[in-house]
Amino acid sequence: MAARRGEPKKSDVPFDYQATKQEYMKTIKKQADVRPWLQSELKSVIADIKMANGKSSELTQTYETFVSDDQERGILILRRDKSPTIIEVVSAEDSFDLFVEVHQATGHGGRDKMLQNMRQKYHVSEVCLKIFLDLCNVCRTNKKVNPEKNIHHTVIVDLLDFCATPEETDGDFGHVLIYKFKWSGFTLLRPISSTNFEKDIALELLNIFLDFGPPAKIVVDISRLSLFQSVIVQIMSLSCDFSVLVEYNVNEDPTKYCIKDSIQNWIDVNGTGKGWATMCHLLQWKINKSKSIEQSIHVKDDCPHSAHFK
CATH class of the missing domain: 1.10.340.70 (Endonuclease III; domain 1)
Known part of the structure; x- marks a missing residue:
């Protein structure tokens, strides 16, 4: 050749x-x-x-x-x-x-x-x-995406980095995966290991896909595009019948800044990063039961949790 x-x-x-x-x-x-x-x-x-x-x-x-x-x-x-x-x-x-x-x-x-x-x-x-x-x-x-699924099966995915100083990490956890359903605003937070970074992201996304079903499309920050393309390829190489389109997001989702500030404030108040990985799950509940954080334009009256599961 x-x-x-x-x-x-x-x-x-x-x-x-x-x-x-x-x-x-x-x-x-x-x-x-x-x-x-x-x-x-x-x-x-x-x-x-x-x-x-x-x-x-x-x-x-x-x-x-x-x-x-x-x-x-x-x-x-x-x-x-x-x-x-x-x-x-x-x-x-x-x-x-x-x-x-x-x-x-x-x-x-x-x-x-x-x-x-x-x-x-x-x-x-x-x-x-x-x-x-x-x-x-x-x-x-x-790739054609069903217009009806375009809203209901599009998710916004991002990563927060807390590896700047050892004091901010929680043991092996140095990142937070944000998984937000675009139509409802319902958000999942998952602590990510710094040691097995890409593998851990793939495992958490696979678990979410298996629990909630795979989305038609995920949108990510352009700086993370290559990373998530590689992760999705790893997931789709399994026997699961998943087909997920990865695109970059032109406009940043404001929710991540609220999440980052909440975790950072927790670290500052406690003087250590130890424990924030557990706190993420409590923060996830607070976000999904609140209307104060920027929500999806498709849901006006309900909190994300109610909109997603009603």
């Missing part, structure tokens, strides 16, 4: 090649079992097959190798009995450019259309393909 085969020309669709590739490479490295292998593992398998010198093994029964036309690299192919077709095994990293090429050639086709296009020549990881499709900025932008 030619290097950077999928990098779009200026006349192509506005696909963000560099940003998508960077996020893709970061995401695949976090997958516990990406097959076909990463480039380093693929090279090791090719070397093992060559050292086998024709001796039968699990690897040699499934794969074989040959040298590329330019004699610069070994190529791993699937062994197909009585079939002249060569199916090249493509590493997770090299798959990105192949995905871009096929995705654009099929008019931003989905999983099945892309696999049908590739399977006669290439063997790729479906896990990697799903990661790529979830990250495609063109598909995210063009």
Whole structure:
């Protein structure tokens, strides 16, 4: 395959090649079992097959190798009995450019259309393909959201940082995840570990999705866009049938400043950050039973709790 085969020309669709590739490479490295292998593992398998010198093994029964036309690299192919077709095994990293090429050639086709296009020549990881499709900025932008669900299934997500000084952290907790239903103003607060930051966010969001159902769309601060895109990809890589669009919020939600001030005042009064992670749950109840904090424009008379659950 030619290097950077999928990098779009200026006349192509506005696909963000560099940003998508960077996020893709970061995401695949976090997958516990990406097959076909990463480039380093693929090279090791090719070397093992060559050292086998024709001796039968699990690897040699499934794969074989040959040298590329330019004699610069070994190529791993699937062994197909009585079939002249060569199916090249493509590493997770090299798959990105192949995905871009096929995705654009099929008019931003989905999983099945892309696999049908590739399977006669290439063997790729479906896990990697799903990661790529979830990250495609063109598909995210063009994704249709049911107008009725646009209000009732849009949430605003943000993070508060209390890691500036050790005195403000509560043990391992240094951040607060804010999850606000746009239509009702109902807000969830979740303390987040600083040690397993991204993993903890993914776990808390997954728990919320399982309890309340996944939203059609979440909007985040633009500085957090890449983080939450990566988190949503991790969640959607599970067997759960979730499809969540991530967009950035042009206007900041004022609720987060009320929450940050409340937690900061608690820290100042107590002279320590110890205990604010528990206090977040009490603050959540206060917010959802109050009309004093900025509420959704769609709910005028009820407090968020009453509006959400009536």
